[in-house]
Amino acid sequence: xxxxxxxxxxxxxxxxxxxxxxxxSAPGTILSCGNxxxxxxxxxxxxxxxxxxxxxxETPLWIAPSFPQTVGDYLAFHTGAPRSAAPDKAAFxxxxxxxxGLDLRRFASGTAEYPDRSTTIVAQASTLEASSRLRLSGPxxxxxxxxxxxxxxxxxxxxxxxxxxxFPLGVDLILVADARLAALPRSTAIAEGAR
Amino acid sequence: xxxxxxxxxxxSEPTEVAARRRAMALVARARRVELAPIAEHWxxxxxxELKPVESGLVMLRGRIGGDGAPFNLGEATVTRAIVELxxxxxxxxxxxxxxxxxxRMAAIADALWLRQESRGDVxxxxxxxxxxxxxxxxxxxxxxxxxxxVDFFTLVRGEDAA
Numbered sequence: 001x002x003x004x005x006x007x008x009x010x011x012x013x014x015x016x017x018x019x020x021x022x023x024x025s026a027p028g029t030i031l032s033c034g035n036x037x038x039x040x041x042x043x044x045x046x047x048x049x050x051x052x053x054x055x056x057x058e059t060p061l062w063i064a065p066s067f068p069q070t071v072g073d074y075l076a077f078h079t080g081a082p083r084s085a086a087p088d089k090a091a092f093x094x095x096x097x098x099x100x101g102l103d104l105r106r107f108a109s110g111t112a113e114y115p116d117r118s119t120t121i122v123a124q125a126s127t128l129e130a131s132s133r134l135r136l137s138g139p140x141x142x143x144x145x146x147x148x149x150x151x152x153x154x155x156x157x158x159x160x161x162x163x164x165x166x167f168p169l170g171v172d173l174i175l176v177a178d179a180r181l182a183a184l185p186r187s188t189a190i191a192e193g194a195r
Numbered sequence: 196x197x198x199x200x201x202x203x204x205x206x207s208e209p210t211e212v213a214a215r216r217r218a219m220a221l222v223a224r225a226r227r228v229e230l231a232p233i234a235e236h237w238x239x240x241x242x243x244e245l246k247p248v249e250s251g252l253v254m255l256r257g258r259i260g261g262d263g264a265p266f267n268l269g270e271a272t273v274t275r276a277i278v279e280l281x282x283x284x285x286x287x288x289x290x291x292x293x294x295x296x297x298x299r300m301a302a303i304a305d306a307l308w309l310r311q312e313s314r315g316d317v318x319x320x321x322x323x324x325x326x327x328x329x330x331x332x333x334x335x336x337x338x339x340x341x342x343x344x345v346d347f348f349t350l351v352r353g354e355d356a357a
Contacts, residue, residue: 078246
């Protein structure tokens with residue numbers, strides 16, 4: 001049996017859109033999203049909610065090779081998004097942090113004329129907590145926020161620093177774990193560890 | 196969905212695809228009562244909607260004389276249904292208008308047609324009556340048109356004969 005998407009696409013995608021917008025405007029805030037979805041494993045419910053809401057026939061989607069065919073079929077059927085062969089040509093990318101790792105340089109960071117032509121990466125983590133492993137600061141944050149994501153590549157702080165200094169170019173990261181998500185837009189600066 | 200001319204290339208099209216195209220075209224033009232036999236023949240078809248039935252607009256494109264530049268003729272309201280049988284067949288239907296139930300029944304008919312065991316029954320109980328009605332309607336239109344036919348002829352004109 002094929003997995004279903006939103007039962008009421010209009011309103012449920014609007015709810016998810018609101019959650020994504022709040023997550024991006026207050027980086028590091030962990031929000032609940034996609035509770036009602038049961039996508040094919042190993043796709044997380046929140047990742048499915050984000051892609052069902054944002055991806056459509058105009059947004060090429062790159063799916064990391066660790067995901068099985070069933071996930072690609074599910075997203076293609078319900079979003080109509082074309083599969084992108086290369087990560088730097090994709091508007092959205094789906095990666096699994098445990099199986100694929102993360103290399104931000106592989107993705108499109110936009111052009112000086114069109115910084116919006118960048119990849120929004122939906123990254124599945126195994127845990128997402130508001131503890132102090134990463135210290136976030138920047139637009140949308142009063143002082144600092146904290147976020148702990150696991151697993152993350154060891155050079156994530158350096159990768160993110162390169163991504164952040166290229167502003168207004170750069171990729172945006174939406175981290176998901178089960179039915180929860182947090183976002184790291186390119187405008188956010190990240191420092192390591194507890195102070 | 197990308198626009199393409201219909202049919203793309205009838206000669207190269209596999210017969211299975213052509214046959215399904217015909218079946219889908221027939222149920223798309225069915226009246227609601229003509230799809231009612233589905234509930235009688237297959238009361239426990241168990242089809243469920245993979246996507247909620249929804250109505251939307253499609254742009255109709257035209258060409259003058261079949262080879263002119265394409266232009267947008269106008270928009271039409273279309274209702275789409277996608278269902279799946281418990282055995283895995285996926286039925287699709289796009290119908291003109293806003294009748295969601297009719298679209299759902301048409302999609303179920305498509306799914307049942309895909310299943311080898313029920314294809315014959317779909318052909319005889321559902322598709323054949325629709326095809327007969329459409330053929331009768333087309334014949335009537337042709338007859339009415341033929342009755343108003345005028346044959347023009349030109350008399351030999353003076354200046355040509357001279």
